[in-house]
Amino acid sequence: MNKFKSIFYHLCRLLLGGVFLYAGVVKVMDPVGFAGEIANYQILPYRLNFLVAATLPFVEMLAGSLLMLNYKVRPASLVIGGLNLVFIVALSSLLIRGLDIDCGCFRPGAHSSATTALWRDVGFMVLAVVTFVGNKRRGT
Template sequence: MLDLIGTLVRIGLAAVWLVSGWLKISDAGQTFIAVKAYELLPDGLISPVATMLPLLELVLGIMLLAGFGTRLAGIGSIVLLLLLIAVIAQSWARGLTIDCGCFGGGGQVAAGQTQYPQEIARDTGFLLLAVWLTLRPSTLASVDGWLGWNSKAVPDDSSGETASSERT
């Protein structure tokens, strides 16, 4: 049952990264505007970050969709989500009026149009999914399982020796 839950978590988080990355990469100009709106980076770093962020999201999404390096993708997701939550929180604390650009768009919005609490709550939910996959990467229909990366030694009931048990 836990493997089934993990599979749903893995596919759900994969969908988040794939949609987010695709929307950003398909409108690179708007992604540049969204990154710039945070007013955190020097001008020379805005373009590289606006280019690399959607690529990283797509890589994480593909890894999770395939179930390849699930724990590593979970750790990468945790790091990225903590960074995104911190960036959104600092924008809120500084009184910036921007849309996070998390799923495309982004940039300046009218006063009162920000949704910082909702964005932080949503990303915290995604963070919990990533934590699950980091702590328990075993899922169904995964490349990790097919490669035997989800196996662990368990005691063999008859002899007390260990046997390999695969959880896919």
């Protein structure tokens, strides 16, 4: 049973790390396009869209890399959990306001509806919690 738990924990860690590393890499190439996708949410003022577009992919890449390297797993999963929470709030606000836009989650222009993205982020949140708690139990 312990072996099963260990495999499950490592799978969650690698999957979550891989997804966030990928999400960061595909966005880092086109910060202006990503700023436009953030602007579609109509939450932030004009200039802040660019600041978020310039920095968020790097946070995703660093936290994702740390998870994959099995180093600083708890703080990295906490950061990813925090990001997911922000994404969930932003996507919920889209649904409440009835805005139909691309979520801007991965590659610019790859259309995902807000509902799909919301459920996906809930799944990532579960992975983040499993990774966080699993790492604590392992004491690494």
